[in-house]
Amino acid sequence: MQPGDLETRLVAAGVELLAEAGTDALSLREIARRAGVSHGAPRRYFPTHQALLAAIAREGYRKLGTVVAETIGESGAQPRAALLALARRYVDFARNEPGMFALMFRHDLLRGNNIGLREQSTPLFGVLVKLLTQARLAQPTAGAAALWAALHGIAQLWHWGTLQVVTGFDTPEPLLVAAVDAHLKG
């Protein structure tokens, strides 16, 4: 048996498989095969297939969280520049890890609190609120939520190709600028 307990090995195998073959390939049995165990083994650690998927998605939230933290660290205190950098990273994440991005926002995983959604997303949201407060926004909470939703919507619709189709643009940059500037002027 290889190093590491099976629980973490299963999640790691899932992340690998997700990156290589996409969401559809993430069957319970295939993950188990990747980890070198029988199809019944995951049940010891994850009561259901969805629970395993949720654990894999949680890994994505962790990664996105560190990306955000890095971005905030790199970019200066200028709210606009920081927000734009953040927006680009968000869209890049969706593009570079499409499978993970799709998995992270599957509604059926979010119901119940399979993922510690509150724990995972609150700090990210806090960063936005802080930046908008620095920009002296009247209602930073509503603004931050709206901006987050806007960035998420751009990432998702761009990822699907919808926005390319309707706008004819070949980069999401103008949309990011429009979204950030719009919310900063609110």
Next chain:
Amino acid sequence: MQPGDLETRLVAAGVELLAEAGTDALSLREIARRAGVSHGAPRRYFPTHQALLAAIAREGYRKLGTVVAETIGESGAQPRAALLALARRYVDFARNEPGMFALMFRHDLLRGNNIGLREQSTPLFGVLVKLLTQARLAQPTAGAAALWAALHGIAQLWHWGTLQVVTGFDTPEPLLVAAVDAHLKG
């Protein structure tokens, strides 16, 4: 055999089933059972399960299109009022038909052009562009795309409960106002 050819009956059965039991229940065989035919019958009209799902999703786009058209008809020529009405309808659609909303934006259905995405979404987008042009926006195309993405993001994240968790709000209204006003001032 009941009225209507099997193709439309299958789609109708799918829409029903989707509303009653959600996305997961939309198996090929269950839809066929609902329509009163054997599991092999759908194959005559839809080469694959995904094709049938895409046809069902297309029905959702049609419905959303008519809702948008109605909203524009009802509300006056005031861009802000019209946009807010539109935003509320969009979020309401996501809340009232969660299964359909989830199906419509499943990325695996969007790849390839299973759904006539361009045909379905371009008119909706055109409405937004027109309203923003009326509001004398500098770059109506980018603004309309960003606003659409924002509304979609709010509808989706609200639907999942994410925004309730981080903001503590119990209605998406402040977010809609923030999004619309922000993009109007751009």
Next chain:
DNA sequence: GGCAAGCGGTAGACAGTGTCTACGCGACGG
């Protein structure tokens, strides 16, 4: 009128899935 052809649906097979259950092996404590 008889008959071939083909449309539209049935039925069974096949590999694969998630979940459940019974079993087994190996280490560890008494």
Next chain:
DNA sequence: CCGTCGCGTAGACACTGTCTACCGCTTGCC
């Protein structure tokens, strides 16, 4: 030495999507 128990195996079950062979019924044609 033996029981216990954690951890993984292996098989069964119902169900899925796809493929293929079949079959009845209508339709067109000579």
